[in-house]
Amino acid sequence: MPGFLRPLTRAVTYTRGLHLLIGSGVAWVLGAIYPGLSSPSYTEGLLVLVDPIPFLMLAGMVPAMRRAEGLQARMMLFPGPHARVEGDGADPGVSVAPSASWRERARTAGWLVLRVEAGCAVILLTGQFMGIVFAAMGAIDQPGDSDGLLLPVVHGWATVPVAVLAVLAQLAMFVVAGHLLSRAARRLLGPSPAERLAALEERTEQLLERNRIARELHDSIGHALTVAVVQAGAARAAADPAFTDRALEAVEETGRAALEDLERVLRVLREDGRPASGRPTLVDAERLLDSARASGAKVEVDVTGPVERVPGPVSREGYRMLQEALTNVLRHSGAVPVRLRIAVDDVRLVMDVRNALPPESSGVTGRGGSGLRGIRERATLLGGRATTGPRDGEWQVHVELPLK
Template identity: 40%
Template structure:
């Protein structure tokens, strides 16, 4: 912006006049409180002696606006006015209560708004009428110009040309004053109307919780729908190859596809229900109690699964059982996707306050090389284990792909 734009820009900028509107709103509120103070002051002046009266009078001027600003709605209304008239975009937290720190900050802002509005209104009431009078002086045939604080004898001709110029100066100065006071208020907005440190921390915690929930839902979709699609793909391929020669097997494969599709739709409906913040009637997530159905679905795809279960799986806490189920589901899906129809050994044991889980399968023709590709399988399992403060390892070992997981049954164990 050029120097002329910096100097004369406020005169033609719409933001200058929006700031003036905001300041005049503060002035109107100030005059309202002054009217109350003057009314009460008239009564007290007759009832109270000298010293108590001198003490009460300042309190009557300060307390009404401060007490008004303690209302939570004042902060919301002021923030909306600031966004609309001062052009600042910021968010006022609506949750977490209305602390005393917020109340005092809002009260400081409210009083500042009233005082600066009063200054702007006083300047406007002085400068604008007088300025207009000075501008109209050449049209009036008056020998003396009296503005109360000063008195000039007017002469005809160029000797009085300075009077209209003075009028323009007064009006322009009032405009610049409003723009300057608006800048002062804008500088104070973050400190007085913006979020407090505790509100910023609460907002960061809320965003972190929301992000964690989104990541959890992404893992749910990946594990449940990914498993169902893998089973469906393999079963569909098998059914197509034997449709003419073994209709009975093809029928079983199609039935398995149907069941896997229904299970995936149920999981998808559950996750979408959470995204929509649906009611608590949404179906619960599967746990280790549903492990037999998961193994049966995997076996129907032609995968041999040997399970070794030890301990009371029904005593595993719900959160651990839920995550363990998803880890097993993803492990079986990865084995089928990357190694093909190879035998898988699943070991689950409840030992010494931990849930021990191990999945082992031959590497197959792919050799496990693509397990760290574009998918989210291992990363999703690792995230689930990390959330529960467990231990996770996965990798090739002696021609076998091994996934080992340890989940503590108690928090902090």
């Protein structure tokens, strides 16, 4: 099909035309009241176009009018499930929020005036095009000076071409007028700077939440899998039934905790309205230490200060940082001595995890993956800092987080 005829196959072309015709209804209703629609003169015809303007300006001052017009514009002026075009579902750029400022009220009033006047113009031109078709085909037997047509009608061999051209002009008018009206809708009913900023903030919050969920899954599932791998390898090497039982018990406990975390995250993603279980905090850190000890690591802990008084967000993120640090110890260094220091005072939380480097390491372990990067990102988001790397023959993860 030729490209210039393709718009005629799209449903949105005709919904735009219907939107224009509906918009002109206010003018014809008011015109029927005054000056009347029975054989009006040209001056009275102009009054039909002028009468609605004061009422439309007042209607535009109503905040809810912007929402009503925005919903209509979205459904009828832009491609959607009803239109056979590519890109369905894209944001049309039309707001559906009530007017929140006088500037938005003025833009809504301008849109109402434009919609009604454009609809009236389309109806008048439609009457002319269809009148030409009917006159050319002999369906109008009135004299030319009283048929209301602005252009003379030709007869004879040119009758059919004139009628075809009039129909094509009518369709082209719908296409062009609908396209121009949709562009005007974006300008007059589009989101204000405040709405754009709010949408950007909401999008940013969504991205941050997705990033947080990804880190949650990485830390929880990664820790469980690391413990399972380490325990399985140690049990196979030990060939001791008692040790194997303890290893399987540790794998079971760690896997159960990971499944609880996974269910909680999936519940948040489903947004099913059920309350999600609380995220673990530093108060629950003992289960991380038990898991690391069961995997063969010799963990020494030094805790100073009231850990239970650490604010919730800091305590929850601190738990995940500690989990990732211990996971890295098991994954890269194995069953080595680990020293953990947690210090809490009035202004900050300090966590320091140190472990011996494996013998084959020469001070560089290559541990620069997403886990350690996640620790640094968590600390930065909380206004703190985190450093990771070899120091004095040991691998260190040092975190400082403000409490206020």
